[in-house]
Amino acid sequence: MATFEQRESGYWQAKIRRKGHPTQSRTFATKKDAEAWARDVESKMDRSVFVDMREAEEMTLHAALDRYEREVTVTKRGKDVEAYRIAAWQAQKLACKSLAALRGSDFAAYRDARLKAGVAASTVQIELALVSHLFTTARREWGMEGLQNPLSAVRKPVAANARDRSFIDDEEARLLAACAPQARTAGKFAGGAQSQFLRPAVEFALATAMRQGEIADLLWENVDLQNRVARLPLTKNGSARAVPLSSAAVAILRALKEGSSDDGSNVKPLPKGPVFRTSANALKIGFIRAVKRARAMYEKECAERREHPDPRMLVDLHFHDLCNPIKMLRIASIPIFRMFDDTQHFYCGVLMKNRVGLTGSN
Template identity: 55%
Template sequence: MATIRERAGRWQAIIKRKGYPQQSKTFDIKKDAEKWARQEERAMDAGTWADQSAAMQTTLAEALVRYEKEVTSGKKGADTERVRITKWKRHKLAQKALGTLKASDFAGYRDARLKDGAAAATVRLELAIISNLFNVARKEWSFEGLANPIEAMRLPTSKNARNRLFLDGEEARLLQALAPAARGEDGRFGDGCANPLLRPLVQLALATAMRRGELLALRWENIRLADRVAHLTDTKNGHSRDVPLSSAAAEVLRALPRAIRGPVFPITPNAVKLGFVRAVERARKRYEAEGGKDERMLSDLHFHDLRHIAVTALAEKLPNIVELAAVSGHQDVRMLRRYYHPKAEDLARKLG
């Protein structure tokens, strides 16, 4: 039987039972203390009781530090996930104990992010980190009985997949903005891109349809320019593959400073993201300065759009969807249907 006692104007419930660690909790109202004690004792009687002390003593921020060290560090997208974790640590929810966080807390976070203009897919990725953290804490960190609040809430629904393609003149303007900037006598860079590797990176993305992570993982020892083949040892899908290089792709690689071994593009994912955003902004400003009025020009253009643009162009050269999948790295050819638009008359001729 639990002991309920008054201390300094508050009510403390204490449970002592053989085979269980002593439990205690303080409440402002006596009825709340009695209710909590009854719930804990019922769980002990039913054999469903779990020790929540660790979850009540560990904040989300502290758990994120451990998660980043033990889980994130082993992921392919570790750098990107670390950026999201850093943002989570700064959020007010990070100061709460894991055991006190509810679905309503994260539902409020979801609604605020969407209201601020964050994409549904972005918010889902941010919440996925928290969801996995709770699962890892329960399964591997001995946080027994810790419920995953993300599983009890509604996740934002992503809109249709992006189908962004270049407008007339847009590619040329982007590549112009990516031209390496010259450093002045004062040591500062002039108008242009500070990183000379960003322009060839974008050019290779457009020529091969490789993902950003695949481009950054590309190594000189895995490139056979004579055969026009680039070998990817580790892709998003977890499988290695050979990427055929067009003459344009091979020319981009030949123009780069060559090494025997090592990464072709020693750039971090975040540097690519920021550099690309700044280049688009520079191109847009130049377009407006020249009197451009089209609001769509150089607007809402992301680095990942280059893959869609490249696959769309490749689909015209490779009407065989299986061959197209071999180049793009899609494991499921169904993902390529939006790029494949055969004409009925051409199919009729093939049928004979």
């Protein structure tokens, strides 16, 4: 039965107590509104269709993201990267709203603002997918059965992720020079990389076509230098694979194992554990900074020679692009089905594209 009480502030509180249901209460500006709400809730209770929305109305997106990180994100392989995305979401104004108050229009506005700011469509897709899965988890596992996912009807940006970027001219040499470690000067590493493992990691990627995360996760226990193979127990696609090691790849690993790298810097050898003592995120950031350093040096040299810099040189270069040269060279002589095993592509589109680009045949 519903009861109504006027508070000192003048607002009316409606309270419903019914056997088999948790107590429901809400405050309204007028008694008429309170009575209308009570009739609606009691009607749903009579028809056994009432769903308690109090938790969804009380929990903010910020708090929900905290819980999602504790319970869901920690189980993912990419938990470190997702933690950064969660922190970015929590800094948004939307994070102050309750889950029940969020609407599709809120996220549509967020999408448009991010795209207008120049953020890649694929990045916006991932950001929206994170919150969408949060709503799905809250509905299925957190007892918020009445909560609707406002992102289910929001149009997702179309991403064109296909890349065929390869090195031009002396781009590779310039990049490797910028990846070499540099001693700290006046508290900065302006002349080179902070990590002594960045250049070996980049060279290893060029020699093996391994992904950034696979290189960061590679353990000495999974490296067989005698048989020239590196075993990856778990890859991006969820399966294990063995990567054949070229002479260049073996030389890089031997140098690291013996305690020195090609650039002369000393690296304390470890009998086991990570081969490249760095994280995937550190590799990503270090690579981005190295590309910027190399581009700045290239522009400086062009200015000294009074030449116009090539707008393509050391621009739009990603770590994943390091896979392209080795794939193209190997595709020319290795059957396509063997390349599926080595690179773990689920689709032949990328491999066939490189084959056509190299041989000019169909």
